[in-house]
Amino acid sequence: MLEKAKYPVVDLKTGVLPHQVKKWCKLLEAETPELGKWQNFLYSVQEKLMENSLPFIEIKNRITTALGMDSISNHQCSKHTDELTLKFERELNMELLAYLYTDYTRASNKGTPKVIGNLYRGINNPYKIRSPIHWILLGYWLFPDELTT
Numbered sequence: 001m002l003e004k005a006k007y008p009v010v011d012l013k014t015g016v017l018p019h020q021v022k023k024w025c026k027l028l029e030a031e032t033p034e035l036g037k038w039q040n041f042l043y044s045v046q047e048k049l050m051e052n053s054l055p056f057i058e059i060k061n062r063i064t065t066a067l068g069m070d071s072i073s074n075h076q077c078s079k080h081t082d083e084l085t086l087k088f089e090r091e092l093n094m095e096l097l098a099y100l101y102t103d104y105t106r107a108s109n110k111g112t113p114k115v116i117g118n119l120y121r122g123i124n125n126p127y128k129i130r131s132p133i134h135w136i137l138l139g140y141w142l143f144p145d146e147l148t149t
Contacts, residue, residue: 032095034093034095034096035095035096035099038096038099038140041140041144041147041148042136044147044148045136045139045147045148048147048148056147059135059136059139059147060135062143063135063138063139063142064120066142066143067084067116067138067142068080069081069120077117077120078117081114081116081117081120082114082117084116085113085114085115085116085117088115088116088141091141092137092140092141097113097115100133100137101113101115103115115134116138119134119138
Protein backbone atom coordinates (compact mmCIF):
# COMPACT_ATOMS: atom_id res chain seq x y z
CA MET A 1 0.00 0.00 0.00
CA LEU A 2 1.06 3.57 -0.54
CA GLU A 3 3.14 5.55 1.93
CA LYS A 4 3.40 9.26 2.55
CA ALA A 5 6.13 11.49 3.88
CA LYS A 6 5.76 12.25 7.58
CA TYR A 7 6.09 15.93 6.64
CA PRO A 8 4.41 16.08 3.24
CA VAL A 9 5.30 18.66 0.63
CA VAL A 10 2.73 21.45 0.56
CA ASP A 11 4.53 23.82 -1.78
CA LEU A 12 5.79 22.30 -5.01
CA LYS A 13 8.36 25.09 -5.40
CA THR A 14 10.16 23.80 -2.31
CA GLY A 15 9.40 20.11 -2.86
CA VAL A 16 11.85 17.30 -2.32
CA LEU A 17 12.48 14.12 -4.27
CA PRO A 18 11.41 10.79 -2.73
CA HIS A 19 14.98 9.77 -1.92
CA GLN A 20 15.34 12.98 0.14
CA VAL A 21 12.42 12.15 2.45
CA LYS A 22 13.76 11.22 5.88
CA LYS A 23 10.66 9.51 7.36
CA TRP A 24 7.89 7.60 5.60
CA CYS A 25 4.55 6.64 7.15
CA LYS A 26 2.16 3.96 5.93
CA LEU A 27 -1.20 5.29 4.87
CA LEU A 28 -2.75 2.02 6.00
CA GLU A 29 -1.68 -0.58 8.49
CA ALA A 30 -3.47 -3.41 6.69
CA GLU A 31 -5.12 -3.80 3.31
CA THR A 32 -8.91 -4.14 3.40
CA PRO A 33 -11.04 -5.84 0.72
CA GLU A 34 -12.39 -2.54 -0.63
CA LEU A 35 -8.97 -0.90 -0.84
CA GLY A 36 -7.47 -4.09 -2.27
CA LYS A 37 -10.12 -4.01 -5.01
CA TRP A 38 -9.23 -0.37 -5.76
CA GLN A 39 -5.51 -1.19 -5.81
CA ASN A 40 -6.10 -4.09 -8.23
CA PHE A 41 -8.17 -1.79 -10.43
CA LEU A 42 -5.29 0.72 -10.54
CA TYR A 43 -2.80 -2.00 -11.46
CA SER A 44 -5.12 -3.19 -14.23
CA VAL A 45 -5.56 0.35 -15.59
CA GLN A 46 -1.81 0.86 -15.49
CA GLU A 47 -1.25 -2.33 -17.51
CA LYS A 48 -3.84 -1.27 -20.07
CA LEU A 49 -2.26 2.18 -20.39
CA MET A 50 1.13 0.60 -21.06
CA GLU A 51 -0.38 -1.55 -23.81
CA ASN A 52 -2.43 1.18 -25.46
CA SER A 53 -3.29 4.61 -24.13
CA LEU A 54 -5.75 5.51 -26.91
CA PRO A 55 -8.91 4.23 -25.15
CA PHE A 56 -8.00 6.36 -22.13
CA ILE A 57 -7.41 9.60 -23.98
CA GLU A 58 -11.14 10.29 -24.19
CA ILE A 59 -11.89 9.25 -20.60
CA LYS A 60 -12.66 12.80 -19.42
CA ASN A 61 -15.13 13.33 -22.25
CA ARG A 62 -16.81 9.97 -21.66
CA ILE A 63 -17.14 10.64 -17.93
CA THR A 64 -18.44 14.15 -18.58
CA THR A 65 -21.11 12.74 -20.89
CA ALA A 66 -22.02 9.91 -18.49
CA LEU A 67 -22.49 12.44 -15.66
CA GLY A 68 -24.55 14.76 -17.86
CA MET A 69 -22.08 17.59 -17.34
CA ASP A 70 -21.84 18.31 -21.07
CA SER A 71 -25.47 19.46 -21.23
CA ILE A 72 -25.70 21.38 -17.95
CA SER A 73 -25.82 25.19 -17.79
CA ASN A 74 -23.55 27.14 -15.44
CA HIS A 75 -26.38 28.12 -13.08
CA GLN A 76 -27.51 24.46 -12.75
CA CYS A 77 -23.98 23.11 -12.29
CA SER A 78 -23.70 23.42 -8.49
CA LYS A 79 -27.03 21.69 -7.77
CA HIS A 80 -26.30 18.96 -10.31
CA THR A 81 -22.81 18.24 -8.98
CA ASP A 82 -24.12 18.16 -5.39
CA GLU A 83 -26.68 15.52 -6.42
CA LEU A 84 -24.00 13.55 -8.28
CA THR A 85 -21.68 13.71 -5.26
CA LEU A 86 -24.39 12.24 -3.00
CA LYS A 87 -24.90 9.38 -5.47
CA PHE A 88 -21.12 8.95 -5.76
CA GLU A 89 -20.81 8.71 -1.95
CA ARG A 90 -23.65 6.19 -1.67
CA GLU A 91 -22.23 3.92 -4.36
CA LEU A 92 -18.55 4.04 -3.37
CA ASN A 93 -17.24 2.68 -0.11
CA MET A 94 -16.57 5.41 2.49
CA GLU A 95 -13.32 3.69 3.41
CA LEU A 96 -12.07 4.25 -0.13
CA LEU A 97 -13.22 7.88 -0.12
CA ALA A 98 -11.46 8.50 3.21
CA TYR A 99 -8.32 6.88 1.81
CA LEU A 100 -8.28 9.18 -1.23
CA TYR A 101 -9.74 12.44 0.12
CA THR A 102 -8.91 14.16 3.40
CA ASP A 103 -12.40 15.73 3.41
CA TYR A 104 -13.83 12.32 4.27
CA THR A 105 -11.45 11.72 7.17
CA ARG A 106 -12.54 14.70 9.26
CA ALA A 107 -14.11 13.63 12.53
CA SER A 108 -16.24 16.78 12.75
CA ASN A 109 -18.04 16.30 9.42
CA LYS A 110 -17.76 20.06 9.11
CA GLY A 111 -18.74 21.14 5.65
CA THR A 112 -19.62 18.94 2.72
CA PRO A 113 -16.99 17.54 0.36
CA LYS A 114 -17.83 18.61 -3.17
CA VAL A 115 -15.71 16.08 -5.02
CA ILE A 116 -17.37 16.31 -8.42
CA GLY A 117 -18.05 20.04 -8.18
CA ASN A 118 -14.40 20.73 -7.37
CA LEU A 119 -13.33 18.55 -10.27
CA TYR A 120 -15.44 20.46 -12.80
CA ARG A 121 -14.96 23.95 -11.37
CA GLY A 122 -12.67 25.89 -13.68
CA ILE A 123 -12.03 22.85 -15.88
CA ASN A 124 -11.32 25.05 -18.91
CA ASN A 125 -8.71 27.04 -17.01
CA PRO A 126 -5.25 25.67 -17.99
CA TYR A 127 -3.97 26.43 -14.47
CA LYS A 128 -6.65 24.25 -12.84
CA ILE A 129 -5.36 20.86 -13.98
CA ARG A 130 -6.83 18.05 -11.90
CA SER A 131 -4.90 14.92 -11.03
CA PRO A 132 -5.65 11.94 -13.30
CA ILE A 133 -6.53 9.95 -10.16
CA HIS A 134 -9.84 11.89 -9.96
CA TRP A 135 -10.77 10.80 -13.46
CA ILE A 136 -9.67 7.21 -12.80
CA LEU A 137 -11.82 7.13 -9.64
CA LEU A 138 -14.84 8.36 -11.59
CA GLY A 139 -14.15 5.66 -14.19
CA TYR A 140 -13.95 3.12 -11.35
CA TRP A 141 -17.37 4.30 -10.21
CA LEU A 142 -19.09 4.61 -13.60
CA PHE A 143 -17.67 1.84 -15.79
CA PRO A 144 -14.96 -0.19 -14.05
CA ASP A 145 -15.26 -3.32 -16.19
CA GLU A 146 -14.88 -1.38 -19.40
CA LEU A 147 -11.57 0.14 -18.25
CA THR A 148 -10.03 -3.14 -17.16
CA THR A 149 -11.19 -5.63 -19.81
